[in-house]
Amino acid sequence: MSIRATSQVLGVIGDPVAHSFSPDMHNAAIAALDVDYCYVAFHVLPDRVGEALKGLRGLNIRGLNVTIPHKLAVMEHLDRISEEALAVGAVNTISREEDELVGYNTDVYGVLRALRDIAEIETFPAHCVVLGAGGAARAVTYALGTQDGVQRVTILNRTVKRAEALAVDMEKITGTKMDVGALDADVQCRAFTDAGVVVNTTSLGMYPEVNSSPLADVSAVHSDLVLYDTVFNPLETQLMRAFQSVGALAFGGLDMLVFQGARSFAIWTGVEPPTDVMKNVVVKRVGTKNEK
Ligand SMILES: NC(=O)c1ccc[n+]([C@@H]2O[C@H](COP(=O)([O-])OP(=O)(O)OC[C@H]3O[C@@H](n4cnc5c(N)ncnc54)[C@H](OP(=O)(O)O)[C@@H]3O)[C@@H](O)[C@H]2O)c1
Numbered sequence: 001m002s003i004r005a006t007s008q009v010l011g012v013i014g015d016p017v018a019h020s021f022s023p024d025m026h027n028a029a030i031a032a033l034d035v036d037y038c039y040v041a042f043h044v045l046p047d048r049v050g051e052a053l054k055g056l057r058g059l060n061i062r063g064l065n066v067t068i069p070h071k072l073a074v075m076e077h078l079d080r081i082s083e084e085a086l087a088v089g090a091v092n093t094i095s096r097e098e099d100e101l102v103g104y105n106t107d108v109y110g111v112l113r114a115l116r117d118i119a120e121i122e123t124f125p126a127h128c129v130v131l132g133a134g135g136a137a138r139a140v141t142y143a144l145g146t147q148d149g150v151q152r153v154t155i156l157n158r159t160v161k162r163a164e165a166l167a168v169d170m171e172k173i174t175g176t177k178m179d180v181g182a183l184d185a186d187v188q189c190r191a192f193t194d195a196g197v198v199v200n201t202t203s204l205g206m207y208p209e210v211n212s213s214p215l216a217d218v219s220a221v222h223s224d225l226v227l228y229d230t231v232f233n234p235l236e237t238q239l240m241r242a243f244q245s246v247g248a249l250a251f252g253g254l255d256m257l258v259f260q261g262a263r264s265f266a267i268w269t270g271v272e273p274p275t276d277v278m279k280n281v282v283v284k285r286v287g288t289k290n291e292k
Pocket residue numbers: 068107110131132133134135136137157158159162183201202203204206230231232253254256257258260
């Protein structure tokens with residue numbers, strides 16, 4: 001891949017941002033397609049978000065990904081926001097279209113494509129369970145709540161008040177019934193009984209805390225469940241192993257990461273990127289990072 005005077009600039013803003021896999025993933029896609037773009041990481045402090053977005057316009061930057069903690073803060077600086085991003089309440093992709101800055105949320109697409117293509121869910125079950133009620137949970141509950149066939153989503157979170165607030169929002173937006181509860185063993189056991197899909201959106205199990213898990217008791221898990229763990233580092237989590245131990249299918253969050261990135265890439269360039277190339281580079285990077 002060579003950067004020329006004609007290259008269009010893409011990037012990610014975050015604080016911190018040095019850990020991001022997005023530059024590896026997008027530059028691998030740019031190189032594979034031999035298109036005239038380059039992707040860089042910008043460390044933007046919270047009080048500089050407005051200036052950063054003015055800079056995007058001023059420097060003619062084509063588009064940005066937005067990561068923690070700016071996904072909400074960028075919204076007031078945009079000209080337009082997609083329906084999905086408004087519903088989720090977070091923007092993870094900004095595209096400069098004509099002279100407008102347009103905000104999107106590609107996590108919804110990412111998790112749905114991972115559930116369909118990787119977990120091979122053709123028909124969504126009537127009852128789904130979401131563990132966690134943070135930023136990722138907003139995208140996941142919206143994604144599940146808008147699928148045909150889903151009649152109820154149960155949100156279980158350490159802080160039940162946060163789950164309640166999310167449930168009220170998402171029930172209003174999606175029209176699907178949302179129940180809430182704590183992450184306790186008996187609550188999980190009841191919630192899992194008639195559920196078909198469980199999505200973990202808590203950060204439990206994420207590197208370096210690889211021995212933590214949101215599952216209170218493995219006896220709550222049955223073999224008809226499909227687990228999607230949005231944690232992507234490590235590639236296989238303790239939670240995934242617990243589900244696999246009773247014969248349930250379990251998938252890690254790497255594909256969601258790749259598919260949300262692929263969607264951003266397509267928004268900016270109009271080209272569908274090679275997701276296998278993007279995935280391979282992140283798999284390698286996860287391995288190298290954890291060895292250090
Ligand atoms: N695969 C992907 O593309 C993708 C995309 C986005 C996010 N993610 C993953 O999703 C996870 C959450 O990200 P986020 O942006 O939603 O973070 P967040 O907004 O900070 O939410 C964190 C969630 O984890 C829970 N949690 C944290 N520590 C806990 C503990 N010790 N015990 C019980 N619950 C705990 C929080 O519960 P409380 O509300 O009680 O604090 C909250 O529900 C991360 O692992 C991230 O890597 C993956």
